[in-house]
Amino acid sequence: MQNEKPSHLKELVETREFELNMGPQHPATHGVYRAILTLDGERIQKLNSVVGYLHRGIEKWAEYRTWQQATPIFDRLDYLSAVINCHGYVGAVEKLLQVEIPKKAEYMRVICDELQRIASHLLWFGTHALDIGAMSVLFYGVREREAIIDLFEAHFGQRLLYNAYPIGGVRLDFPKGWIQACRKFLNTFNSRIDEYEALLTENRIWKQRTIGVGVISKEDAIAYGLSGPTLRGSGVYFDVRKSIPYSAYPDFDFEIPLGKNGDVYDRYLCRIREMRQSVRIINQALDGMPEGELKGKVPKIIRSPQGEVYFTVEGSKGQLGFYIVSDGKDKPFRVHIKSPSFINLQGLDVMSKNQLIADMVAIIGSIDIVLGEVDR
Amino acid sequence: MVEENITEQKNKGWKATGEEVLTEAVSKLKEKFGEFVVLCPNPAKEATVFVKKEKIFEVLEYLKTEPSLRFDYLSDLTAVHFPDNEFQIVVVYHLFSIEKKDSLRVKVELKEGESIKSVVSIWPAANWMEREAFDLLGVQFDGHPNLKRILLPDEWEGHPLRKEYPLGGPQENEIRANKYGKPFLLPEDLEEAKKIIEEGRNAE
Amino acid sequence: MEKIKNFIKMITFPELIKGLSVTTKYLFKKKVTEEYPDFKPHIPYRAKGKLHVQIDTCISCRLCEKACPEWCIKVFPPPKEQMKTDKRPQEFYINQEHCLHCSLCVDACPTGSIHHSYEFELVVTNFKELLFNKETLPYNQLLKQYKWNYIENVPVRPRTTTPLEQKENTK
Numbered sequence: 001m002q003n004e005k006p007s008h009l010k011e012l013v014e015t016r017e018f019e020l021n022m023g024p025q026h027p028a029t030h031g032v033y034r035a036i037l038t039l040d041g042e043r044i045q046k047l048n049s050v051v052g053y054l055h056r057g058i059e060k061w062a063e064y065r066t067w068q069q070a071t072p073i074f075d076r077l078d079y080l081s082a083v084i085n086c087h088g089y090v091g092a093v094e095k096l097l098q099v100e101i102p103k104k105a106e107y108m109r110v111i112c113d114e115l116q117r118i119a120s121h122l123l124w125f126g127t128h129a130l131d132i133g134a135m136s137v138l139f140y141g142v143r144e145r146e147a148i149i150d151l152f153e154a155h156f157g158q159r160l161l162y163n164a165y166p167i168g169g170v171r172l173d174f175p176k177g178w179i180q181a182c183r184k185f186l187n188t189f190n191s192r193i194d195e196y197e198a199l200l201t202e203n204r205i206w207k208q209r210t211i212g213v214g215v216i217s218k219e220d221a222i223a224y225g226l227s228g229p230t231l232r233g234s235g236v237y238f239d240v241r242k243s244i245p246y247s248a249y250p251d252f253d254f255e256i257p258l259g260k261n262g263d264v265y266d267r268y269l270c271r272i273r274e275m276r277q278s279v280r281i282i283n284q285a286l287d288g289m290p291e292g293e294l295k296g297k298v299p300k301i302i303r304s305p306q307g308e309v310y311f312t313v314e315g316s317k318g319q320l321g322f323y324i325v326s327d328g329k330d331k332p333f334r335v336h337i338k339s340p341s342f343i344n345l346q347g348l349d350v351m352s353k354n355q356l357i358a359d360m361v362a363i364i365g366s367i368d369i370v371l372g373e374v375d376r
Numbered sequence: 377m378v379e380e381n382i383t384e385q386k387n388k389g390w391k392a393t394g395e396e397v398l399t400e401a402v403s404k405l406k407e408k409f410g411e412f413v414v415l416c417p418n419p420a421k422e423a424t425v426f427v428k429k430e431k432i433f434e435v436l437e438y439l440k441t442e443p444s445l446r447f448d449y450l451s452d453l454t455a456v457h458f459p460d461n462e463f464q465i466v467v468v469y470h471l472f473s474i475e476k477k478d479s480l481r482v483k484v485e486l487k488e489g490e491s492i493k494s495v496v497s498i499w500p501a502a503n504w505m506e507r508e509a510f511d512l513l514g515v516q517f518d519g520h521p522n523l524k525r526i527l528l529p530d531e532w533e534g535h536p537l538r539k540e541y542p543l544g545g546p547q548e549n550e551i552r553a554n555k556y557g558k559p560f561l562l563p564e565d566l567e568e569a570k571k572i573i574e575e576g577r578n579a580e
Numbered sequence: 581m582e583k584i585k586n587f588i589k590m591i592t593f594p595e596l597i598k599g600l601s602v603t604t605k606y607l608f609k610k611k612v613t614e615e616y617p618d619f620k621p622h623i624p625y626r627a628k629g630k631l632h633v634q635i636d637t638c639i640s641c642r643l644c645e646k647a648c649p650e651w652c653i654k655v656f657p658p659p660k661e662q663m664k665t666d667k668r669p670q671e672f673y674i675n676q677e678h679c680l681h682c683s684l685c686v687d688a689c690p691t692g693s694i695h696h697s698y699e700f701e702l703v704v705t706n707f708k709e710l711l712f713n714k715e716t717l718p719y720n721q722l723l724k725q726y727k728w729n730y731i732e733n734v735p736v737r738p739r740t741t742t743p744l745e746q747k748e749n750t751k
Contacts, residue, residue, distance in 0.1 A: 051526065051527065052525075052526060052527040052528060052529070055527045055528065057536060059512075059537060060536055060537060060541075060543060061543070064543050065649050068647075068684065069647070069648075069649035069684065070649070071682070071684075072649055072680045072682035072684070073649070095420045096419060096420060098419065098420070136603055143612055146612075153624055153626075153627065154624040154625075154626065155626070156626070157624070157626040157627050157628040157681075157683070157696070158627075158628050158681060161680075161681075163680070163681075163682040163683065163684070166687065171683075171687070172626070175624075175625060175626060195602050198598045198599055198601075198602050199599045199602055199603075200599075202595035202598070203595050203596065203599055204593075204595060204596075222448050222449055222474060223448075223499060223500050223501065224500050224501050225449065225450050225451070225499065225500075225501025225502075236474065237474070238449070238474050243472075243474070243477050244472075244477070244479065305419045306419075307417070307418055307419035307420070308418065308424075308468075308481075309418075309419070309420045309422065310422060310451075310452070310470055310479075310481065312451070319451065321451060321452050321470070323452060323454060323468065323470070325456050333456075334456045334457075334537075336452070336454040336456075338451065338452040338454075338470075342504065342508075343501060343504070343505075345504075346500075346501065346503060346504050375527060376527070572708050572711050
């Protein structure tokens with residue numbers, strides 16, 4: 001092109017690729033995430049992600065703490081689902097120590113995990129809709145989340161980062177009247193989801209903004225290692241609660257909602273249906289709550305056997321894995337966190353190919369990233 | 377050859393306890409690759425194998441493409457640093473088969489400065505995981521499309537998850553030398569503490 | 581038929597009316613918003629506020645110091661001769677700036693002396709104000725404010741997690 005001498009007119013109509021910087025301080029990226037977009041007109045040709053603005057070295061931090069001391073830091077990974085993060089780490093240590101956890105503690109863990117999943121999805125639901133342009137949904141989502149946080153505050157004593165479980169079980173039983181309050185919330189919650197769906201699911205603006213946007217095929221989704229609702233939106237049946245059962249999940253009867261096309265709308269539907277399934281699980285757990293001990297037999301100063309262990313839980317964003325190597329001392333030798341948001345963000349490149357810049361916000365919202373978990 | 381290496385590792389302090397687990401995938405690997413694959417004990421009864429570095433790419437490709445195994449999902453890829461061993465870096469692959477619901481851990485030992493073939497061509501998911509392992513532990517992956525730092529800034533020096541790297545960073549000792557600069561504002565002796573409390577009160 | 585139905589749907593906006601009806605329903609309902617500084621929140625029984633130590637029952641065993649993941653507690657035990665008769669610490673420091681409110685120290689304490697208070701407002705102008713010693717602990721300030729008259733009214737956190745309390749309960 002440079003050798004040719006362009007005419008005046010040719011120079012005017014010449015097109016070239018344009019680089020646009022999105023973030024790191026962009027309201028729709030839900031944190032400090034930077035995307036360098038290569039554009040052809042309005043269409044995205046290539047996406048370069050820059051992450052790491054929130055890197056705190058949690059894995060290194062944990063190597064300098066004892067097994068029990070390291071628990072509170074993992075709440076700070078995905079700060080919207082602190083209970084599930086804590087369950088992941090504590091479960092990994094219990095698997096390494098071969099501790100048997102009492103049935104009652106497992107049921108209580110399942111209840112708290114599922115409540116946390118609902119709370120996390122509700123915040124996603126509000127902010128995702130806000131990104132696309134539906135303002136009022138955020139207020140409804142946050143209102144319901146507040147009710148869950150109040151329940152957690154009554155049980156754990158804190159509102160966001162709970163340090164929920166000690167190694168071996170749970171700290172305290174549910175306080176008096178908590179189960180009734182939880183049931184009261186669940187009874188109203190199903191009708192509340194109907195209200196949310198009335199606002200969005202059939203809305204034609206919502207459908208036009210989301211259907212056919214950010215499509216990722218089944219094969220690509222598996223190859224790029226996506227997990228959670230982002231993977232299930234493409235129609236892949238993979239949920240850690242069913243595929244690699246842990247805790248008390250095999251006791252409960254629930255379904256895994258799947259999407260068909262793998263677009264933003266399908267991921268939205270998956271999460272909405274997942275909330276209904278979570279309500280089902282909690283109801284079953286409250287009904288079948290056994291009596292018994294709260295904590296298994298764990299020595300006060302924990303020394304683990306030498307070896308390694310990989311334990312995964314179904315976090316609200318996807319498969320959350322903890323790989324722990326122990327050299328037989330009172331501290332972990334190495335803790336590695338497989339964070340779902342980090343891996344899911346990799347798929348953004350595929351999803352956003354040939355999409356409009358305006359849809360970029362919808363796609364980022366639909367994979368539901370939390371930058372605390374991406375950067376660790 | 378590989379068995380020798382592992383016994384060496386055992387002698388140098390770190391030794392996996394527990395029992396060896398023989399699943400279908402492990403026995404098939406053992407059948408096909410023979411001495412290149414060594415079983416590894418695990419306390420939590422997870423199927424684990426050591427694979428010799430030369431054959432690792434073939435083994436992983438076989439695990440993905442073999443129709444009776446189909447480990448199509450790379451769950452996790454990371455590395456561990458053992459400063460006292462001859463083989464300092466151990467790269468760990470966690471594979472999962474969505475169809476068969478079977479999981480397998482594959483480990484490779486590397487000497488200091490050795491590189492390993494990248495698996496991005498088998499699982500695109502490995503792209504960022506390998507970048508992370510390079511960033512935090514300094515493992516070199518051959519044939520990676522874009523092997524740059526991911527979590528840390530490009531101009532960062534050192535690899536923080538290696539054991540010789542101090543918790544507070546390279547400047548840790550300078551910070552410690554500073555009187556109140558110790559990362560945690562806690563007085564060592566009573567006099568110092570009283571001074572801080574006074575200052576706090578005066579600020580009010 | 582299908583086409584006519586779709587056409588009617590297209591021009592009558594049923595889904596928008598459905599959505600708007602939800603919004604209008606809440607227009608006439610009571611607000612759920614609570615404005616914090618004017619409205620004092622209800623604090624549940626198990627709430628974790630600033631750490632408080634009951635110096636009278638503390639035995640200077642330093643288990644809380646070892647349990648803390650952020651190393652924000654420092655205990656100065658009394659001299660050895662005094663330790664035989666009076667185990668109360670010479671000085672006790674808590675750095676609230678680094679406290680994670682994880683209650684691992686509460687779990688570790690054998691006598692239940694250390695516990696969370698209901699004081700949760702941590703806004704200060706100088707970070708050095710967040711270092712507390714045994715005179716400036718949250719409830720001590722409260723007690724001084726009330727001139728020691730209302731000790732019974734000061735809420736004290738339950739000590740259900742400590743072994744001593746459990747023993748007492750079983751008796």
